Amino acid sequence: MDARPLQGGHRRRGIGTYTRQLLEALIAGGFDDRLALLVEPGRPPPELPQGEHAILPALHRQGNRSSCYRDALLLGRTLRRLAPDCYHAVHPSLPLAAPVPVVVTVHDCIPWRLSGPAMRGERWRTWPERLLLPRATLALAVSQATAADLRRLAGIDAARVRVVAEGLDPEFRPREGAQARVAARFGLAGPYLLHVGALDHRKDPQGLLRAWAAARAEAGDIPLVLAGELGAQAPSDLGGARRLGYVPTADLADLLSAAGCCVVSSRYEGFGLPLLEAMGCGCPVAAYRNSSLTELVGDAGALVADGDPVALGQAAARLARPGPAREAARTRGLARAAGFSWAGAARATIAAYDAVVASCGAGA
Numbered sequence: 001m002d003a004r005p006l007q008g009g010h011r012r013r014g015i016g017t018y019t020r021q022l023l024e025a026l027i028a029g030g031f032d033d034r035l036a037l038l039v040e041p042g043r044p045p046p047e048l049p050q051g052e053h054a055i056l057p058a059l060h061r062q063g064n065r066s067s068c069y070r071d072a073l074l075l076g077r078t079l080r081r082l083a084p085d086c087y088h089a090v091h092p093s094l095p096l097a098a099p100v101p102v103v104v105t106v107h108d109c110i111p112w113r114l115s116g117p118a119m120r121g122e123r124w125r126t127w128p129e130r131l132l133l134p135r136a137t138l139a140l141a142v143s144q145a146t147a148a149d150l151r152r153l154a155g156i157d158a159a160r161v162r163v164v165a166e167g168l169d170p171e172f173r174p175r176e177g178a179q180a181r182v183a184a185r186f187g188l189a190g191p192y193l194l195h196v197g198a199l200d201h202r203k204d205p206q207g208l209l210r211a212w213a214a215a216r217a218e219a220g221d222i223p224l225v226l227a228g229e230l231g232a233q234a235p236s237d238l239g240g241a242r243r244l245g246y247v248p249t250a251d252l253a254d255l256l257s258a259a260g261c262c263v264v265s266s267r268y269e270g271f272g273l274p275l276l277e278a279m280g281c282g283c284p285v286a287a288y289r290n291s292s293l294t295e296l297v298g299d300a301g302a303l304v305a306d307g308d309p310v311a312l313g314q315a316a317a318r319l320a321r322p323g324p325a326r327e328a329a330r331t332r333g334l335a336r337a338a339g340f341s342w343a344g345a346a347r348a349t350i351a352a353y354d355a356v357v358a359s360c361g362a363g364a
Contacts, residue, residue: 001026001088003037004058006046013198014107014273018142018166019090020046025167025346027051036084056082072096072128085357086137088349092129094136101137101360103352105164108142108270109149110202130154137356140164140349142271143292162352166271167342171249172280174334178257185251186244191260191320192223194283196252196274198231199238207309208265209239214313215263219320224263227255256281260320264293265312272296276340279333284319284326286312300336301329 003023005015023046026035032051039045041057059081060074076095079087086101094104111126133139133154139161141147147163150156183189193215199205212224224241247255256262262278264287272293275285285301287293288308297303302315319326 001035001037002090002093003046004040005090006048007040007043014271015091017273018105018107020048021167021169021342022090022345022349023048025342026349027053029343029346029350031346031350036082038078038082038087068093068126068128072132086353086360088353089136092126092133092136094129094132096128096132098135101356102135103138103140103349103356104133104136105140105142106133106146106150106270108146108268109153110268110270112153113149113268114202136160137360138162138352140352142166144295145292146270162348164345164348164352165340166273166276167345168276168280168337168340169249169342171253172256172277172337173253174282175253175257178254181254182258186225186242186255188223188225188242188255188258191219192225192242193261193263193316193320194225194227194255194259194278195263195265196256196277197228198234199226200231200233202266202268204265204267204307204309205235205238207267207307207312208263209241210309211263211265211313211316212239212241214310215317215320216313218314218317222260222317222320225255225259227252252277253281256283259283261286261316263312263316264288265309266290266293267307269293269296275301276337280337282330282334284329284333286316286319288312298336300332 005019027049032053036054036056038056038058040061045055059078060070071093076097076099080099084100086103089104092104092106112130134156139150139156141150141161141163142165144163147161150161151158195208215222226241227244227247229246256278262283262285264275268291270292275296278285279300285297287303288306289303290306302319304311304315319329
């Protein structure tokens, strides 16, 4: 299994979270004696629970934006040397010629689904992904929406796509005393809107600001709080929104538990983990009705017409106010979040490994 995202810039982003949580669940589930982790040479190995898993170095360093190209050319040599029963790529950075069966997790199809000048560089950077994905033995899509995109945009046969949803870290639960801790640590008192994660073009930051304006028109001077690293594409002027930067998991769970509403202006998501984490903390969610968000949120939050920031802000303001609408969304969100676990994701992933090994005639 590729553990390199835990050694570089991805470790605090979605792919890093997926890799760490899935590995921890595989180890906790007793799979560690069948598991070897591929790491980048010259860097400290990732911090994980103790277990019987092996740590094996790749034959090359990944580089930065050229990592897909490097892996396409060089990863096959590493796999021939190690000769595993199968290889799990936790994101679509694949070898040109794989000497073993390959399971690949696909988190989204952003470069191919979205158009416009902002995507040109991303499409060039991930061109090998689209070329090589159809050669994978099995693709694990994190949502039904991503699975549909894989079939339509990458031409992968439906029989070679499985949906294995992401899970919910148990840290994301309603936390007693969160409001007092948030007030003491961040100076936030009273209801606030919370956005979690980067603010690249896909997240529609201008739409988020317009939604905030609509929420203030409904609910008065309600703050907008931005948690997480905003990324290079975030606009410099965010209209006075409070920027917190990266916050550790425990602090993020407090922020979600104390927030009036978690608001998401994204125009496309492969899964939508921040929304799941919000629901797990009992925080009502408001988002556009698009991509995977429809299946993830269901009736547990407010889904408005895609691209309508006024409706988004009005829904967020309504959910941030104490009352029946907020309590109903909170209750449904907690029930919805309870259906997602990393232990379940690990079991489904192990079943995928076993199916691939059996179908390819590899050793057990």
